Amino acid sequence: MKLSHDDIVNSLESRWPENRVGPSLDRIAAIMDLLGNPQSAQPVVQITGTNGKGSTAIMVDALLRAAGLRTGRFTSPHLEDISERIVIDGSPITPDVFDEVWDEIGPLVEMVDERSIGGIECTFFEVMTALAYAAFADAPVDVAVMEVGMGGRWDATSVADASVAVVAPIGLDHMQYLGDTIAQIADEKSGIIKADAVAVLAAQQPSAAEVLVRRCLDVGATMVREGEDFGLIDRQLAAGGQVIRVITGDGPVGELFLPLHGEHMARNAALAVAAAEAMLGRPLSPDVIQAGFDAVQAPARLELIDVDPPVVLDTAHNPQAVAATLAAAEEAFQFEPLIGVLGMMGDKQVPQVLELLEPVVATLVVTQAVGSPRVMPADELADLASDVFGHERVIQADDAMSALDQARNLAKASGDQAGVLVLGSVYLAGELRSDVLTQRRREQALMDDGWGDGS
DSSP states (O other): OOOOHHHHHHHHHTSSOTTSOOOOSHHHHHHHHHHTOGGGSSOEEEEEOSSSHHHHHHHHHHHHHHTTOOEEEEOSSOSSOGGGGEEETTEEOOHHHHHHHHHHHHHHHHHHHHHTGGGSOOOHHHHHHHHHHHHHHHTTOSEEEEEOSSOSTTOGGGGSOOSEEEEOOOOSOOHHHHOSSHHHHHHHHGGGOOTTOEEEEOOOOHHHHHHHHHHHHHHTOEEEEBTTTBEEEEEEEETTEEEEEEEETTEEEEEEEESSOSHHHHHHHHHHHHHHHHHHTSOOOHHHHHHHHHTOOOTTSSEEEEETTEEEEOOOOSHHHHHHHHHHHHHHTOOSSEEEEEOOBTTSOHHHHHHHHTTTOSEEEEOOOSSOTTBOOHHHHHHHHHHHHOGGGEEEOSSHHHHHHHHHHHHHTTOTTOEEEEESOHHHHHHHHHHHHHHHHHHHHHHHTTTTTTO
């Protein structure tokens, strides 16, 4: 009997979870071999880093499409449906197409499962990576843009030897798997840099930069470095985003509108331009760069999902990302007061995140999202938050939508300049984004039917 999409998703999500590392490429390589090695069907741009790799992947994809290439993009995790992770020509594949690809590769995955390589069956992330490479080969695409799930050396996306290896800024995250120091984490992430590749390197802390440069020299990779070969010159705030000037392969290019907020996104944009140019082997014209930026859609990256009161959604979940998000939110929205909604994973640096939030968030509504056993329970998060904020500035809500409703009510009662910022977890962002957009679609349908205009 043919499985439904939900049944397929449930089966995949019952596998070894993506936040755990099975340190081997043997399982994914075995699947690829049975599939005829689709990872070699097109050149690959592979992107790692602690923060910014997802938005950089989105921009690289858009820039390459603007340059005339057909692209495939693989990112993780997803916000609403698993099929969002596999994007062809800028659009996620449909659940029906996802299911068709699974029907094609599922029996081969089961064959590898039976071998129990390394003592475990194929992991969730390995199967998703196989699905992406298979879908891209079927399309076919001209280039695959692959966001690393975690680390680099043993990440399933590394089954392909990337032509262009992009390293976004490296910080402390996933320390239980990648190492306790910046240098150790950089060493794991440097594994995406292969012989004769072009390594496009964002500015790094000195200990990370040393590791990455040594890796490039060891394998004979060409280095393209922020500050020497590319970079952000300056930027100005603009409605709906910012206007930036960047250094490209042809020199400075200015007056580029980027529909994303914050200095971190402007730097990611410069990184994406350098990566796209490395893939193409030539500079991009200003018109192509602007066309690429115009096509950028980055859900849950300081995304304004409601306006009365304003609700801004972000996925920042570690101290480095939270600091960047808070700075960008202050610049772009200037909420006064700022009401926060926070849900966290239990394996993240929760106390450090709370310390960053305390000076700028007037009231913090803490909650928990559904969908992961790693979610920190709302009562535990409330206890930690109360230690930092004081009990009077913390509200606990046991479900995400209730948390958002309470935050909205606080913002409405606090004046026209108040707003809500949601952050801390991709699961929380995905759940609330789905609920709010569904709510808005229903309200629009009522308006269209004449129920919302007094008729």
